[in-house]
Amino acid sequence: MSAPAALMAAAEGGIIGDGRTGASLALLAGAFGVALAWLATRRAGRRISSVNPRTAGMAAMATGAAxxxxxxxxxxxxxxxxxxxxxxxxxxxxxxxxxxxxxxGRRALTRSAARTTPPGG
Incomplete structure (x- = not known):
């Protein structure tokens, strides 16, 4: 199939229709949010981390909500x-x-807040 024919078929809904595109975007956003939340949760328990767990947790919550x-x-x-x-x-x-x-994402935020709160305060 040539490139113009593939573009025409995609525009008509033959390859990926409008319905599948919306569901695919929702799946992608949800999967990305879970990956960010998992990374934030894993990093929140460590003392030295390359990822800020609060930022990653909030991004995961926003992506999951979207x-x-x-x-x-x-x-x-x-x-x-x-x-x-x-x-x-x-x-x-x-x-x-x-x-x-x-x-x-909320769990990562909770864990990072518990880690940064000083004892007795």
Whole structure:
């Protein structure tokens, strides 16, 4: 398939349709948020770290929230059911992934705050 034909097929929804694109973006945002939260949680317990756990935790929470909102919007506007090519299953998977990023990001923030609080204060 030539490049112009591939672009035309993509524009018509033959390769990746509009429905799958929204779900894929939500999945990507949720997965990125979980990865950031995991990294922040792992680094929060260490004394010397190359990643600021507070910054990574907040970024994970923001990315997870964005992925969850995208997935819920996609679920609300998707036509048809699972298996129709609208990305409905991807959006269903993206919701708990984004919520997991929110929870893990909050955990990283809590762990980093507990580590930086002086004893008795």
């Amino acid at each position: 992925g969850t909102v995208l997935a819920v919007l996609h679920l609300a506007t998707a036509d048809g059911g699972p298996g129709t090519g609208n990305g409905l299953v991807g959006a269903v998977v993206a919701v708990p992934l984004g919520l997991g990023a929110l929870v893990l």
